[in-house]
Amino acid sequence: MENRTEKITVATFFNHYGAMKMKKALGPDAVLRPVPRLLSSSCGTCVFVNGKDDALKEILDNADENLEAVYTKDSEKYTNIWKVN
Amino acid sequence: MSKEKRNLIIAGVLIGAVSVALVALGNPKNMGFCIACFIRDIAGATKLHSAAVVQYVRPEIIGLVLGAWIISMATGEFKSRGGSSPMLRFIIGAFVMIGALVFLGCPFRMILRLAGGDLNALVALFGFIAGIACGCFFLSRGFSLGRYYKQNSLEGHALPAVNILLLVLLIAVPSVFAFSEKGPGSMHAAILISLAAGLIVGILAQKTRLCMVGGIRDIILVKDYTLIFGFIFIFVAALIGNLITGNFKLGFEGQPVAQTAHLWNFLGMFIVGLGSSMLGGCPLRQLILAGEGNSDSAVAVLGMFTGAAVAHNFKLVGNATENGPNTYGKVAVIAIIIILLAIAAVRTFKEEK
Numbered sequence: 001m002e003n004r005t006e007k008i009t010v011a012t013f014f015n016h017y018g019a020m021k022m023k024k025a026l027g028p029d030a031v032l033r034p035v036p037r038l039l040s041s042s043c044g045t046c047v048f049v050n051g052k053d054d055a056l057k058e059i060l061d062n063a064d065e066n067l068e069a070v071y072t073k074d075s076e077k078y079t080n081i082w083k084v085n
Numbered sequence: 086m087s088k089e090k091r092n093l094i095i096a097g098v099l100i101g102a103v104s105v106a107l108v109a110l111g112n113p114k115n116m117g118f119c120i121a122c123f124i125r126d127i128a129g130a131t132k133l134h135s136a137a138v139v140q141y142v143r144p145e146i147i148g149l150v151l152g153a154w155i156i157s158m159a160t161g162e163f164k165s166r167g168g169s170s171p172m173l174r175f176i177i178g179a180f181v182m183i184g185a186l187v188f189l190g191c192p193f194r195m196i197l198r199l200a201g202g203d204l205n206a207l208v209a210l211f212g213f214i215a216g217i218a219c220g221c222f223f224l225s226r227g228f229s230l231g232r233y234y235k236q237n238s239l240e241g242h243a244l245p246a247v248n249i250l251l252l253v254l255l256i257a258v259p260s261v262f263a264f265s266e267k268g269p270g271s272m273h274a275a276i277l278i279s280l281a282a283g284l285i286v287g288i289l290a291q292k293t294r295l296c297m298v299g300g301i302r303d304i305i306l307v308k309d310y311t312l313i314f315g316f317i318f319i320f321v322a323a324l325i326g327n328l329i330t331g332n333f334k335l336g337f338e339g340q341p342v343a344q345t346a347h348l349w350n351f352l353g354m355f356i357v358g359l360g361s362s363m364l365g366g367c368p369l370r371q372l373i374l375a376g377e378g379n380s381d382s383a384v385a386v387l388g389m390f391t392g393a394a395v396a397h398n399f400k401l402v403g404n405a406t407e408n409g410p411n412t413y414g415k416v417a418v419i420a421i422i423i424i425l426l427a428i429a430a431v432r433t434f435k436e437e438k
Binding site: 014015016017020032033034036037041042043044045065066068 | 089092157162224225226227228229232233291293294296299303306307309311312365366370374377
């Protein structure tokens with residue numbers, strides 16, 4: 001059997017409302033979660049996007065000034081793929 | 086079970102145990118830790134207020150800030166940042182402190198009071214949850230105090246440096262401070278024990294992001310139950326500790342440093358819940374964030390420090406002997422709730438989105 005892990009993209013925000021708006025824009029593939037401890041010592045809300053190859057593009061297309069960073073998650077390892085200036 | 090949840094359980098148990106130990110070693114009952122009371126005691130020791138029974142430089146506070154400071158530098162998580170509505174944070178910090186002193190405890194002490202059998206803290210817990218729910222109402226409709234920005238590193242080190250100075254003065258020239266000779270301020274564990282307790286809890290709280298407000302907020306906003314585990318296990322460990330040391334007494338009446346004025350206990354902690362939701366964390370969390378370089382939280386801590394002085398100088402605080410705050414205190418509570426709601430509404434509905 002093929003051992004596949006689903007691609008997960010995680011977007012973090014400067015405030016909760018930014019995460020809420022992104023979740024609404026991305027639809028049912030997106031889930032609101034607390035920011036994982038591995039990503040930050042702050043305790044905001046982030047958006048997990050499951051199984052979408054073009055998640056980064058979709059996040060950036062819907063982004064406003066509240067978006068802080070975007071990561072990909074591979075098992076327990078997070079890789080930063082976008083960050084606000 | 087996730088690693089985050091497991092770490093919160095371990096931290097909660099250790100923090101509950103440390104809190105009970107501090108009482109056994111000299112701190113007032115149900116006050117192993119109380120961020121509001123201890124910042125208030127420091128405000129008294131530095132003569133910002135003159136309430137003679139609550140003046141002492143609490144090394145626990147110094148330890149909390151320095152514990153978070155040391156561990157965040159060691160792990161590369163120290164980041165100087167700020168610039169998110171500092172003046173509003175100062176005022177909200179002061180309001181949170183006044184609300185806490187009307188109840189006679191911060192959220193941390195509320196848990197410890199519950200674990201000591203003080204049912205007045207249960208009434209306060211309902212107020213606290215109602216305040217957080219109110220804060221979540223605004224958060225989910227766009228409330229924000231604005232984003233933070235990267236700052237010069239000195240900005241983030243400033244509050245830890247002030248705490249080091251306080252510690253040096255406490256040890257080297259304690260005569261510059263005012264110390265209580267009776268009352269809660271006169272009851273304390275030895276300096277190095279209190280400092281060590283603060284450092285341990287500061288490190289644990291920084292590593293786990295433990296927050297009394299965050300746990301309830303996450304349940305309401307994103308239905309996540311991770312952060313609440315810290316809260317629950319502090320309670321469980323302190324409850325067991327109090328039963329062992331004979332400090333558990335169930336009831337409303339005759340509880341240590343407490344009042345049975347239910348409405349004001351409820352409203353005092355409503356202010357703390359609402360204000361802390363707006364600040365993004367409880368008073369303990371503000372100290373920890375300040376320790377890891379967040380100057381916005383440092384400003385909130387200074388607001389709490391000032392709020393403590395205001396609360397005592399203008400006699401707004403809860404009163405165990407008169408069973409509740411006086412008229413000034415009651416008016417202040419109502420006014421603060423109105424002002425907090427106004428700030429929240431303006432920052433939610435009047436901002437350009």
